[in-house]
Amino acid sequence: MDSIQRTIMSQTLLDKVWAAHAVRTLPNGSTQLLIGTHLIHEVTSPQAFGMLGDLGLKVLYPSRTFATVDHIVPTDERQEPFSDTLADAMIKALRKNCDDHGIKFFDLPSGQQGIVHIVGPEQGITQPGTTIACGDSHTSTHGAFGAIAFGIGTSQVRDVLATQTMAIRKPKVRRINVNGKLSPGVYAKDVILHIIRKLGVNGGLGYAYEYGGTTFDAFTQEERMTVCNMSIEGGARVGYVNPDNTTFEYLRGRNYAPKGADWDAAVARWKATASDPDAVYDDVVTYDAADIAPTITWGINPGQAIFINENVPLASDVPEKDRATAEEAYAHMQLTAGKPIKGTKVQVAFLGSCTNGRLSDLQEVARYIKGRKVSSSVKAIVVPGSQSVASLAESMGLAEIYRDAGFEWRGAGCSMCLGMNPDKLVGDQLCASSSNRNFKGRQGSPTGRTVLMSPLMVAAAAITGEISDAREIFDIK
Amino acid sequence: MALEKITQTSGRGVYVPGDDLDTDRVIPARFMKCITFDGLGEFAFFDARAAAKAEGQTHPLDDSRFTGASILFSGSNFGCGSSREHAPQALYRFGIRAVIAESFAEIFFGNSITLGMPCAVMSGQDIRAVAQIIESDPEALITLDLLEGKLSIADMDFPATLPPHAQEALVTGKWDAIADLLEGIADVRTCAAKLPYMAA
Numbered sequence: 001m002d003s004i005q006r007t008i009m010s011q012t013l014l015d016k017v018w019a020a021h022a023v024r025t026l027p028n029g030s031t032q033l034l035i036g037t038h039l040i041h042e043v044t045s046p047q048a049f050g051m052l053g054d055l056g057l058k059v060l061y062p063s064r065t066f067a068t069v070d071h072i073v074p075t076d077e078r079q080e081p082f083s084d085t086l087a088d089a090m091i092k093a094l095r096k097n098c099d100d101h102g103i104k105f106f107d108l109p110s111g112q113q114g115i116v117h118i119v120g121p122e123q124g125i126t127q128p129g130t131t132i133a134c135g136d137s138h139t140s141t142h143g144a145f146g147a148i149a150f151g152i153g154t155s156q157v158r159d160v161l162a163t164q165t166m167a168i169r170k171p172k173v174r175r176i177n178v179n180g181k182l183s184p185g186v187y188a189k190d191v192i193l194h195i196i197r198k199l200g201v202n203g204g205l206g207y208a209y210e211y212g213g214t215t216f217d218a219f220t221q222e223e224r225m226t227v228c229n230m231s232i233e234g235g236a237r238v239g240y241v242n243p244d245n246t247t248f249e250y251l252r253g254r255n256y257a258p259k260g261a262d263w264d265a266a267v268a269r270w271k272a273t274a275s276d277p278d279a280v281y282d283d284v285v286t287y288d289a290a291d292i293a294p295t296i297t298w299g300i301n302p303g304q305a306i307f308i309n310e311n312v313p314l315a316s317d318v319p320e321k322d323r324a325t326a327e328e329a330y331a332h333m334q335l336t337a338g339k340p341i342k343g344t345k346v347q348v349a350f351l352g353s354c355t356n357g358r359l360s361d362l363q364e365v366a367r368y369i370k371g372r373k374v375s376s377s378v379k380a381i382v383v384p385g386s387q388s389v390a391s392l393a394e395s396m397g398l399a400e401i402y403r404d405a406g407f408e409w410r411g412a413g414c415s416m417c418l419g420m421n422p423d424k425l426v427g428d429q430l431c432a433s434s435s436n437r438n439f440k441g442r443q444g445s446p447t448g449r450t451v452l453m454s455p456l457m458v459a460a461a462a463i464t465g466e467i468s469d470a471r472e473i474f475d476i477k
Numbered sequence: 478m479a480l481e482k483i484t485q486t487s488g489r490g491v492y493v494p495g496d497d498l499d500t501d502r503v504i505p506a507r508f509m510k511c512i513t514f515d516g517l518g519e520f521a522f523f524d525a526r527a528a529a530k531a532e533g534q535t536h537p538l539d540d541s542r543f544t545g546a547s548i549l550f551s552g553s554n555f556g557c558g559s560s561r562e563h564a565p566q567a568l569y570r571f572g573i574r575a576v577i578a579e580s581f582a583e584i585f586f587g588n589s590i591t592l593g594m595p596c597a598v599m600s601g602q603d604i605r606a607v608a609q610i611i612e613s614d615p616e617a618l619i620t621l622d623l624l625e626g627k628l629s630i631a632d633m634d635f636p637a638t639l640p641p642h643a644q645e646a647l648v649t650g651k652w653d654a655i656a657d658l659l660e661g662i663a664d665v666r667t668c669a670a671k672l673p674y675m676a677a
Contacts, residue, residue, distance in 0.1 A: 020672065023664045024661050024664050026658075028649075029642050044561065046513070050512070060665070061669070087510055135560060135562075136560055137558065152584070153587065155653065159655055162655065162658070163662060163665060164669065166658070168587075202497070202582070205580065205582070206583070232558075233558075235583070237583050301499070301557070321496070325496050418506040419505070419506050420506045424507075437499075437559075440501070440502060441505045441524045444507060
């Protein structure tokens with residue numbers, strides 16, 4: 001094999017997608033990268049449309065731009081106008097911008113509205129070998145399909161609207177292998193929390209994460225989305241899984257997926273975008289699935305995580321550079337170093353978000369909560385990630401199971417993940433949450449406390465009223 | 478679109494200690510209910526400032542000694558979390574013109590450069606040394622020199638650097654990429670035409 005051929009044969013998916021979408025090299029060395037799919041929502045787009053207007057520019061590819069409304073929508077009283085006038089102004093602004101520029105809007109009355117990172121995949125808009133950008137850091141979710149997907153700021157939303165490109169430097173690639181079978185009661189959420197715990201919240205700086213190994217091979221498409229979703233919590237702006245039959249079967253027949261002969265051609269192309277077997281990585285790390293137990297956060301960033309049966313770490317056991325943050329975390333979380341977190345009282349349980357608000361999440365928990373009751377001391381809400389997820393779940397009888405167990409069954413949106421809508425923590429409530437961030441104030445109360453965990457662990461906490469091991473509560477062996 | 482060439486920025490400093498200060502900390506999400514960035518300055522570090530006040534303390538950004546400071550110093554992984562441009566916008570509108578930290582989260586960094594707000598890296602030791610000088614002399618004038626890659630205060634120089642592409646973008650007045658990107662539109666169409674999913 002000559003060297004050119006070897007170079008071609010040993011590319012990562014990132015290399016291939018980058019090469020296909022690199023428009024040109026900019027004077028400062030950045031790539032002008034074509035963004036094939038632009039997803040927009042109400043929070044980070046209005047200012048971008050404003051800038052576009054100020055510059056007298058139009059949307060270059062309105063047909064490659066898709067909108068939904070998620071962050072600010074109430075999940076209970078959804079009639080417009082919203083009682084929150086600021087939220088109402090935001091949905092109206094998005095509606096007008098989409099109308100003015102001819103952009104497809106999965107609006108509230110459409111029956112297809114939902115969290116942007118759930119809507120894109122379920123509509124079949126998210127496809128392998130594509131580039132995707134959205135003014136939201138959890139855009140890495142779409143990498144589960146073998147897309148290169150970036151969270152971007154509002155000025156870059158403007159750039160993509162006006163030019164369908166953005167200026168960006170090619171990241172390095174770290175291959176993260178997880179091999180083997182997860183133990184019963186251990187989920188994709190535990191895998192990504194474990195990875196972030198091991199590599200740190202800034203370990204991914206400058207990297208794209210390529211997830212692989214037999215654990216990922218066996219994962220469903222939705223499990224892969226859960227992992228890719230939280231790449232940014234490890235500092236990696238991009239995370240992806242190579243596309244395979246699991247990916248293709250998920251996409252088959254979806255609204256925006258290719259049809260007929262186009263489908264076969266697309267699958268052939270998609271297969272070819274996967275990393276070559278001899279692809280060269282800038283770094284490789286490998287974990288054993290059997291080593292991972294249900295994992296929860298104890299602190300104020302997603303890297304401050306432990307297995308459910310571990311104690312909150314002592315400051316002396318934390319690397320010196322992380323000690324000040326650990327001290328801040330003990331104080332904020334009202335936890336004692338060296339003591340178990342299990343048994344800590346919980347006031348709120350939140351099942352939803354772009355991390356864990358998909359149908360499979362709701363199905364998995366429903367299997368276990370039949371006949372169980374939410375503790376009287378806990379407010380528990382289930383927020384389907386999209387209207388499509390909600391209607392499917394309702395048709396399968398899941399909503400009834402949740403309601404019977406004492407959960408509130410809500411409408412689709414970001415809800416309590418981030419406190420931009422009426423679903424917020426109050427005071428120092430502790431929330432068992434299936435979401436992605438446990439930053440101070442994240443869930444809408446400056447003193448509110450967030451403990452991240454898998455959906456089933458949220459259900460266990462809801463039922464017992466305290467942080468619990470779901471394997472014990474639901475007799476999972 | 479000619480932009481200012483940002484070769485240096487001068488002003489007084491303020492030190493907000495801490496590692497992993499995330500964008501929810503810089504501006505809590507509930508203040509992002511807006512359709513313009515106007516007025517975001519008052520929400521910079523809103524909860525941290527309120528919490529300090531509630532405990533009878535004064536957050537550095539509310540400390541009258543540092544009023545008008547334009548160079549913010551902090552710890553490592555500054556700006557991690559959300560992609561919200563509201564975070565650098567809030568700092569900029571508060572009056573901050575440069576951020577110095579041990580390291581920056583990637584999206585925050587890019588968003589800041591696009592606003593023409595340099596984010597320079599200094600060692601933790603140097604940042605703490607500068608913080609001590611600011612503490613003893615809040616009026617001390619600080620200059621971040623992007624051409625020389627140094628930060629000067631009280632007759633002392635410290636290495637303060639940006640990655641070459643960001644440094645060049647600022648000093649050549651190309652920190653907002655839109656003009657460059659617009660120049661490539663013909664190439665964009667050519668590239669898009671080769672991709673089946675964009676033609677469909």
